[in-house]
Amino acid sequence: MATAEIKIGQVDDVQELQRTCHATVPERYVRDGEERPDGAKVCDHAQIPVVDVGELPRDDELNKLRLACEEWGFFQVVNHGIADELLDEMEKVTREFFMLPLEEKEKYPMEPGGIQGYGHAFVFSEDQKLDWSNMLALGVDPAFIRRPHLWPTNPAGFTETLERYSGEVRALCRRLLSHIAETLALAPGTFNDMFGGEAVQAVRMNFYPPCPRPELVLGLSAHSDGSAVTVLQQDASCAGLQVRRDDAWVPVHPIPHALVINLGDSLEARKQAINLHNDFNLHRVRACVCGCVQVLTNGRYKSVEHRAVTSEKQDRLSIVTFYAPAYDVELGPMPEFVTDDEPCRYRRFSHGEYSRHYVTSKLEGKKTLEFAKINNSTESELLKRTEAA
Ligand SMILES: O=C(O)CCC(=O)C(=O)O
């Protein structure tokens, strides 16, 4: 989207706003009834599953992972192999960055309509409601997506820590993707081979200042992630992430040094019998990859809507890594997940195309995935025939 077309009006820095707004919240942050934190039921007694990565691929833990992917699309991982000290260090430098004076943070500005730097992504119009948060977003891998001038040199050590952290998170994503493949009775290397050497990794750091009227605002609008898997590190002392479960929102209670994992749009696939153990064939998959987890699995595993709410008393920080296929990887339901009973639900597109669509749309539930959906049976039938030819 060209910068000139975007009129977004005044978008304030929320930390500055919080210092000056006292007991009121500007109208642009006040959500309509059903979008408010209490606009739908909040289900405090349910919990997203916890998976012990150290126990994978033992059968019972693998089964836990399968159920977590099928029924929740969200889980926390413990024993994930990333040292507590590195997580603490990453949290420390990120928090130090957000605590800098505004003019220092503005040395790394996110352009209107842009997605990297310090500012507000996903704002495209003057009448759009705004989120009660500030963010710093950076492309990490492959090298050509990096914008080195947007990587903070203050606080000292930020870049080195983010590099080390991103390397470890990448290894965790690859490990989780191989176990997720196993839960689908696919060869462990399936997704990692498919995603290519130029798998895309980006990080978004969200800072939610305390809000005088948390019942009126959202820290981050409801959305699903455009990634394959997302790794979220959150403040141990303040909950705020909520996951959509049917008609209710389920709060994610932080476990110290655990990481929250969720499946992105690209892995979603459809529920059906899979019988591919023996005839798995990488060449076929490469040719037919038409979708990231939700799309690749034709809906069997789903990306799940989530949002962040704020607190009156405490600020909150989250550090979120998105891991996705290389831009030129063509996505679409893998043949293993398409049958006569379960026709192809998504068309083919490259991850680059989807990524462009995602970052130029406002965060709005799972709307961005409409881009990939096949809406009528004729189109679906046609695709099946093309596939067979
Ligand atoms: O801060 C959170 O807990 C949610 C962040 C998130 O969903 C995102 O950055 O995509």
Ligand SMILES: [Fe+2]
């Ligand atoms: Fe998210």
